Amino acid sequence: MWTDFPLFPARAANFADKVDPLYFFLVAVTVFFSVGIFLTITVFAIKYRRSVHPQAEQIKGSLAVEATWTIIPLGIALFIFVWGAAVYYSYGAPPKNALRVYGTAKQWMWKFQHADGQREINELHVPVGQDVAVTLISQDVIHSFFVPAFRAKMDVLPNRYRTVWFRPTRTGTYHLFCAEYCGTAHSGMIGWVVVMEPADYEVWLAAGGEGSLASSGEKLFRHFGCISCHRADKGARGPDLAGLYGREVHFQDGSTRIADENYLRESILAPKAKIVAGWQPIMPVFQGQVNEEQMLELIAYIKSLNQNPLNVNPNAPVPDEEQRKRNPQVEPQVIRP
Numbered sequence: 516m517w518t519d520f521p522l523f524p525a526r527a528a529n530f531a532d533k534v535d536p537l538y539f540f541l542v543a544v545t546v547f548f549s550v551g552i553f554l555t556i557t558v559f560a561i562k563y564r565r566s567v568h569p570q571a572e573q574i575k576g577s578l579a580v581e582a583t584w585t586i587i588p589l590g591i592a593l594f595i596f597v598w599g600a601a602v603y604y605s606y607g608a609p610p611k612n613a614l615r616v617y618g619t620a621k622q623w624m625w626k627f628q629h630a631d632g633q634r635e636i637n638e639l640h641v642p643v644g645q646d647v648a649v650t651l652i653s654q655d656v657i658h659s660f661f662v663p664a665f666r667a668k669m670d671v672l673p674n675r676y677r678t679v680w681f682r683p684t685r686t687g688t689y690h691l692f693c694a695e696y697c698g699t700a701h702s703g704m705i706g707w708v709v710v711m712e713p714a715d716y717e718v719w720l721a722a723g724g725e726g727s728l729a730s731s732g733e734k735l736f737r738h739f740g741c742i743s744c745h746r747a748d749k750g751a752r753g754p755d756l757a758g759l760y761g762r763e764v765h766f767q768d769g770s771t772r773i774a775d776e777n778y779l780r781e782s783i784l785a786p787k788a789k790i791v792a793g794w795q796p797i798m799p800v801f802q803g804q805v806n807e808e809q810m811l812e813l814i815a816y817i818k819s820l821n822q823n824p825l826n827v828n829p830n831a832p833v834p835d836e837e838q839r840k841r842n843p844q845v846e847p848q849v850i851r852p
């Protein structure tokens with residue numbers, strides 16, 4: 516019977532070892548004080564009952580007692596705070612070499628895209644023993660990615676990428692929930708995380724997918740005409756994107772920031788929000804033209820340029836302004852190394 520009614524989720528990822536002790540400590544502190552308070556109430560109710568003490572006795576307070584009941588709980592609270600913060604920080608920083616998966620949440624489903632091009636709905640396949648970082652965004656309202664067996668939970672917001680990571684430690688199939696009320700079918704927004712042996716995972720990965728995320732992104736990069744401005748040669752009318760990801764970018768107003776996923780996304784949807792120093796604000800707005808899945812593909816492509824820069828043939832004719840107006844898809848010949 517108890518297998519159908521589990522009192523505690525399976526422990527299937529690295530964070531179980533960090534989150535569970537903290538959780539049990541909180542439960543222990545709560546039980547200790549609850550029991551203590553109720554015992555005191557009961558004992559005092561009997562000991563000082565009216566038939567024994569008909570006349571209440573005034574007491575004047577005691578600094579020592581008050582200081583004790585202030586300092587001890589303060590110490591306990593700070594201890595919990597420091598412990599919790601330590602767990603939280605290890606949670607918030609995905610390891611650099613983690614396997615990257617991208618997820619889109621929408622009313623009422625989960626969609627995942629793997630770097631190799633595999634796509635899945637309400638299922639997420641991951642290898643055991645490997646760090647996995649899932650970068651998430653919502654297409655509509657706030658959702659929350661929650662895998663109890665991994666102790667992994669992250670709010671999924673519209674307009675902002677957030678990354679949750681975990682290292683599965685046991686193969687198996689585990690519940691994925693949406694843990695933020697998001698509308699009528701919120702309770703149906705569930706799925707499964709399938710943790711596989713690395714070899715099985717490779718087989719699974721090879722079984723499907725229409726080209727990698729980056730290659731789909733490259734197609735979009737051409738389709739939207741990005742390539743006619745973002746180039747390394749003399750035809751460039753916008754910054755070259757090779758090596759951009761992860762680098763510090765300098766803006767016209769003197770500010771800087773690291774080019775992460777959120778920056779790339781903003782620059783595509785609202786290019787005038789931040790103008791890169793040395794360039795004109797001529798890029799059209801792509802708000803409403805690129806959906807979240809396409810955005811992830813474009814970003815994957817821009818990231819891939821760090822290892823594999825786009826080569827534009829320097830001898831190819833550069834489309835001039837007139838040509839561009841007549842046919843915005845005109846683009847120079849591109850050679851892949």
Ligand code: CUA
Nearest residue numbers: 658693695697
């Ligand atoms: Cu999505 Cu609740």
